[in-house]
Each structure stands twice: as structure tokens, then as C-alpha cells.
Amino acid sequence: MLVQAKANAVAHRQPATEDKPRYLGFGLGLRSQHYADILDGDPDIDWFEVISENYMVPGGQPLRILDQIRARYPIVMHGVSLSIASTAPFDPDYLKQLKALADRTEPVFVSDHLCWTGVHGVNLHDLLPFPYTREALDHVVSRIQYVQDYLKRPVALENVSTYVQFRNSEMPEWEFIAEMAKRTGCWLVFDVNNVYVSAFNHDYDPHEFIAGIPADRVVQFHLAGHEHNMTHIIDTHDALVCDEVWTLYKAALDRFGPVSTIIERDDDIPPLAAMLDELGKARVLADEVFSGSKKP
Amino acid sequence: MSPPVAVSSGKAQSSAKAENAAPTLSEMQEAFQRAVISGDDAVLNEILDNSRTDRNVLFGVYRHAYAARLVEVIRNDHPFLSSYLGDDVFNEIARAYIEACPSRNQNARWFSHRLPDFIAETHPNEPHLAELATLERALNDAFDAPDAEPLALSDLAAVPPELWADLIFEPHSSAQRLVFTTNAHALWLSLKKEETPPQVETHPAPENIIVWRHETTPKLRRMSGEEAMMWNETVNGVPFGSLCELVAIYDDPDSAPLRAAQHLQGWIISGLLAKAQTEE
Numbered sequence: 001m002l003v004q005a006k007a008n009a010v011a012h013r014q015p016a017t018e019d020k021p022r023y024l025g026f027g028l029g030l031r032s033q034h035y036a037d038i039l040d041g042d043p044d045i046d047w048f049e050v051i052s053e054n055y056m057v058p059g060g061q062p063l064r065i066l067d068q069i070r071a072r073y074p075i076v077m078h079g080v081s082l083s084i085a086s087t088a089p090f091d092p093d094y095l096k097q098l099k100a101l102a103d104r105t106e107p108v109f110v111s112d113h114l115c116w117t118g119v120h121g122v123n124l125h126d127l128l129p130f131p132y133t134r135e136a137l138d139h140v141v142s143r144i145q146y147v148q149d150y151l152k153r154p155v156a157l158e159n160v161s162t163y164v165q166f167r168n169s170e171m172p173e174w175e176f177i178a179e180m181a182k183r184t185g186c187w188l189v190f191d192v193n194n195v196y197v198s199a200f201n202h203d204y205d206p207h208e209f210i211a212g213i214p215a216d217r218v219v220q221f222h223l224a225g226h227e228h229n230m231t232h233i234i235d236t237h238d239a240l241v242c243d244e245v246w247t248l249y250k251a252a253l254d255r256f257g258p259v260s261t262i263i264e265r266d267d268d269i270p271p272l273a274a275m276l277d278e279l280g281k282a283r284v285l286a287d288e289v290f291s292g293s294k295k296p
Numbered sequence: 297m298s299p300p301v302a303v304s305s306g307k308a309q310s311s312a313k314a315e316n317a318a319p320t321l322s323e324m325q326e327a328f329q330r331a332v333i334s335g336d337d338a339v340l341n342e343i344l345d346n347s348r349t350d351r352n353v354l355f356g357v358y359r360h361a362y363a364a365r366l367v368e369v370i371r372n373d374h375p376f377l378s379s380y381l382g383d384d385v386f387n388e389i390a391r392a393y394i395e396a397c398p399s400r401n402q403n404a405r406w407f408s409h410r411l412p413d414f415i416a417e418t419h420p421n422e423p424h425l426a427e428l429a430t431l432e433r434a435l436n437d438a439f440d441a442p443d444a445e446p447l448a449l450s451d452l453a454a455v456p457p458e459l460w461a462d463l464i465f466e467p468h469s470s471a472q473r474l475v476f477t478t479n480a481h482a483l484w485l486s487l488k489k490e491e492t493p494p495q496v497e498t499h500p501a502p503e504n505i506i507v508w509r510h511e512t513t514p515k516l517r518r519m520s521g522e523e524a525m526m527w528n529e530t531v532n533g534v535p536f537g538s539l540c541e542l543v544a545i546y547d548d549p550d551s552a553p554l555r556a557a558q559h560l561q562g563w564i565i566s567g568l569l570a571k572a573q574t575e576e
Contacts, residue, residue, distance in 0.1 A: 053402070053404070054405075056403055056405075057440035058440055058469075059441060059442040060438075060439050060441060060470075060509060060512060061439065061440070062440055063440075064512060081403060085321075087322040087325050088325075116325060119322070119325045120326070120329070122333070123398075123399045123400065123404075124329065124332055124399070125366060125399060126358060126361055128325075128358070130321060130324065130325065131318075131324060133318075133321070135320065135321055136321050163354045163358065164354045164355055165343065166324070166342055167341075167344055168318035168319070168342065201346055201354070202346060203347045230348070231348040231349035231353065232348070232354055234357055
């Protein structure tokens with residue numbers, strides 16, 4: 001209760017005004033299957049995004065590897081359990097560990113997802129949807145303000161793939177996100193695959209989503225694969241980026257300009273060389289889009 | 297269990313909420329969670345179909361993903377229990393565990409932590425299963441236990457002989473002694489080598505296994521009864537002189553100092569100890 005009361009108290013503060021995180025180039029989501037190839041070789045990767053929770057452990061190999069990777073590459077911390085939209089109080093131990101990891105790692109920025117993961121002390125370990133209402137917007141804004149205050153840095157939030165829409169939603173997702181970013185000063189991780197998935201599942205044009213997002217808040221792109229079930233798409237992050245998502249990526253580059261990009265693979269992790277092939281494709285597409293003055 | 301916190305919208309907090317009014321965010325999240333965990337369909341009234349399929353199918357993605365994801369978390373933490381039991385039995389146990397022990401930690405790393413206790417309760421006549429799970433949990437815990445600089449033999453070189461009897465040793469933070477009544481250790485070894493597991497046996501005397509981390513690698517090995525006794529007393533803060541006396545009581549008193557020194561040397565070389573200090 002105390003945590004939430006503080007959250008409400010800071011809800012009307014001015015948005016965070018930190019400088020926009022620098023452009024990082026083309027990176028990968030760090031996965032343990034690739035540790036040896038990364039540390040033993042010198043792969044053509046500009047930066048890594050790490051899953052925060054994988055390193056929120058007491059000690060041992062995970063933190064040792066993270067220190068080694070951090071010594072060579074810029075790092076972004078990407079969490080899955082902040083549960084920013086939950087109506088349950090924040091877990092103070094979780095926030096404490098997250099801050100400790102951020103202070104230790106000094107990431108370029110800290111991100112998580114625009115979702116909730118559970119209530120009543122239960123965690124479903126999933127990125128769950130919620131209705132886009134004014135009530136939810138006020139709630140999420142107050143929670144972001146609290147987290148930014150606690151971490152002493154702006155956070156970035158990612159749009160998640162969703163499979164259901166709520167009857168009482170009052171605005172489209174992009175409008176919710178734009179207002180959320182305006183009121184909190186938070187940054188945005190734009191998952192191109194997730195936009196494609198949600199747009200198909202909810203019968204809207206993904207280009208509407210792209211057009212509705214404030215370009216100056218987007219600090220990162222995610223590219224990933226999915227499973228198409230014809231009636232709906234399931235975001236599996238276990239496959240190659242499909243042609244439609246590459247096309248949408250080009251549209252996002254057109255709209256948002258040069259934005260730090262990663263390929264994100266969560267399952268059926270292929271060898272690093274295959275990941276680098278996909279990353280190379282992202283570089284080529286960006287080169288095509290920015291073959292003029294917009295190249296970073 | 298913490299109750300959800302009411303959100304600040306005036307509309308949501310209206311005490312005279314109209315019948316049929318849209319649920320608050322808090323109410324919706326409670327209903328959504330119930331629908332995922334226990335199959336209560338009430339939340340479907342608040343969800344829309346898409347143009348190609350209905351809300352049951354769409355919401356089913358969350359229901360399926362919840363169990364499937366957590367079963368995989370458990371399998372990743374217990375790969376040898378999984379291969380020993382086979383997919384059908386393992387999945388049945390894992391799903392029963394998910395239902396009985398929903399995750400209460402923000403980090404899925406700790407989700408399976410109560411599995412050995414759960415199996416001990418639900419499979420009391422198959423203690424080897426709980427012990428195999430216990431062994432895997434101990435290895436997982438050793439993997440990311442807090443870091444500690446291991447004690448080196450050279451650290452003890454400067455200790456004057458007259459102080460040795462007062463030395464108290466601190467175990468490495470990753471070290472954990474297990475006591476098994478079955479041949480779960482042998483089962484684990486055979487599964488690791490991808491060999492056919494031996495028949496389950498109950499030991500006439502408990503088997504002591506020590507699990508710890510050396511540098512970044514989890515390790516395990518058997519301990520004799522004497523070594524386990526000495527280890528246990530070391531963990532309790534008993535000084536080395538008294539440890540030698542206990543070893544002398546355990547077996548041949550004449551060779552007790554040598555045996556105690558050998559146990560100690562083995563622990564130091566293995567990285568099982570973190571610190572040595574004398575009593576104040």
C-alpha cells in the first residue's frame with residue numbers, strides 16, 4: 001500500500017527530461033547459448049539487450065558473464081516482470097534488485113513491457129493485456145512515475161503482442177502509448193513483430209500504429225518471428241523474421257529514423273552465425289532506407 | 297497475500313457503480329487471472345471476437361501459454377527428472393505443481409523451488425523422485441549462489457601451529473549437504489551419462505552428497521559418513537581441534553588428526569571453504 005501511495009503522490013510530476021539514449025546500431029538479445037561465441041570471437045554486433053531477471057541472481061556465472069559482456073559492449077536491460085500495468089502493489093524486493101543490477105551494469109537504458117503479469121501476489125509469467133481506458137492510463141502513468149523516481153532514470157516500455165481486445169477500451173493502443181509517453185517522459189521500445197501480430201489479431205492496419213506513435217520517444221526496435229494460425233498469430237519469438245515484418249520495419253525506419261535495433265529470439269535459439277545473418281538483413285534494409293542524409 | 301490496490305480514477309471508485317458498468321482495471325485483472333488459472337470464463341464477457349475467430353480461441357492462447365511456459369520452466373530446472381519420468385508423467389507432475397503452487401516470485405528462476413517438497417508430499421512411496429529433484433535444485437542453487445573467494449591452502453600457510461586448534465572454517469556460500477535414503481545420486485549420474493538408470497534402491501544407511509560451485513561450475517560428490525559428520529560440525533562453527541576429537545570418536549583415534557587434515561585439505565582444494573578464522 002505504501003508503495004502505491006507514493007506512486008499516486010508523484011503522478012503529477014513533470015515528465016522525465018533525460019537526454020534521449022544514444023543510437024547503438026544493430027544488436028542482439030543476449031542468450032546463454034551464444035556466450036562462448038561472443039566472448040571467444042569478435043562477432044559483428046554493436047550492442048546487447050539482456051533479460052534483467054536472468055541476472056537478478058545472487059552470483060555465479062550469470063553475473064560474471066554479464067560483467068565480461070558489459071566490458072566489451074553497450075548493454076540495455078530488458079525486464080519481463082515489472083508488471084507496470086498491474087493493480088497489485090510493486091514488489092519492493094524486485095525493484096530493489098532491479099535498481100541494484102542497473103547501478104552495477106550501467107545500461108544505456110532500462111526497459112520492460114507495457115503489460116501486467118499478475119495480481120494477488122501471483123505471477124503468471126506472461127505479458128498480459130489490459131483495456132486502454134482513461135482509468136488504466138492514469139494508473140500506468142502513476143506507476144511509471146514511481147519506477148522512474150525509484151530507479152532515478154527514465155524507463156522504456158515495449159508494446160506487447162496481444163490476442164484479445166476488451167469491450168471497454170476507450171482508445172487504440174497507439175493513442176494510449178502516445179499519451180503515456182507524453183505524460184511520463186518514458187521512452188518506447190517499438191517491437192515491430194508485436195505490432196504486426198496485434199494488428200492482425202485485432203483487425204487494424206499496423207501503419208496506423210506506426211503513425212500514432214511519437215517518433216521522438218522511440219529508442220529501440222525489436223524484430224522477431226511468430227507463428228501464424230490463420231485466424232490469429234501467436235508471438236513465439238522462435239522463428240525467422242517474416243517478410244511482412246521486414247516490410248513493416250522499413251516503414252518504421254521511414255517514420256522514426258535511425259533507431260537502435262535488435263533481433264530478439266526467445267526459443268529455438270539458432271547458432272550465433274544465423275542470428276548474425278538476420279542482423280545483417282536489418283543493416284541492409286536500414287542502409288536502403290537511409291541511403292541519403294538520414295544515415296546515422 | 298496482498299490485496300490489489302484500487303486505482304485512482306474517479307469513475308472506477310464510484311461507490312454507486314451502475315449495474316452492467318464496465319469492470320474496473322482491478323476487477324478485470326482479477327477476473328482475467330482467474331480465467332487463466334482456474335478456467336472461470338466470466339472475463340470472456342469483457343472480450344471481443346476478432347473477424348476470423350471467437351474470444352474463446354483468442355483467450356485460449358493465454359490459458360495454453362500459462363501452463364506450457366511454466367512446465368518448460370520446471371523442465372529446464374529439472375532436465376534429468378524429466379528424462380527419467382518421461383514427458384507424460386513429468387508433465388502430469390508439473391501441471392499438478394503449477395496448480396498447487398502458483399508462482400509467487402517475480403523471477404521465474406525460483407518458480408520450481410518447492411517442487412522437491414511437493415513431490416515428497418504427493419509421491420511418498422517414491423522417495424527417489426523427490427531426492428532426484430532435490431539434487432537438481434541444489435545444483436541450480438549452487439550455479440548462481442552468492443560469490444565468495446574460496447579459501448586457498450596458501451592462506452593457511454602463515455597460521456602458527458599453536459592456533460590451528462582454534463581455527464573455524466566457513467563453508468563456501470554455494471555448499472549444500474544432502475542426505476539421501478535412495479540411490480538418487482546413482483540415478484542422476486546415469487541420466488547425465490545418458491545410460492539406462494539402475495533399479496531404485498533404498499540405502500541401508502543414509503548417503504551424504506555435497507553440492508557446491510567451483511569457480512562457475514556446479515559440482516557434486518559423495519561424502520563418507522565420517523567426512524559428512526566433520527563437515528556438519530564445521531558448518532556449525534566447531535573449531536578444528538574439536539573436529540579432530542570428533543573424528544577420533546568416530547573411528548580409529550590414532551589416525552584421526554591425519555584423517556581430519558585430509559578431509560580439510562580436500563575441501564580446500566575443491567573450493568568448499570571460503571574463510572578460516574580463530575575464535576575471539
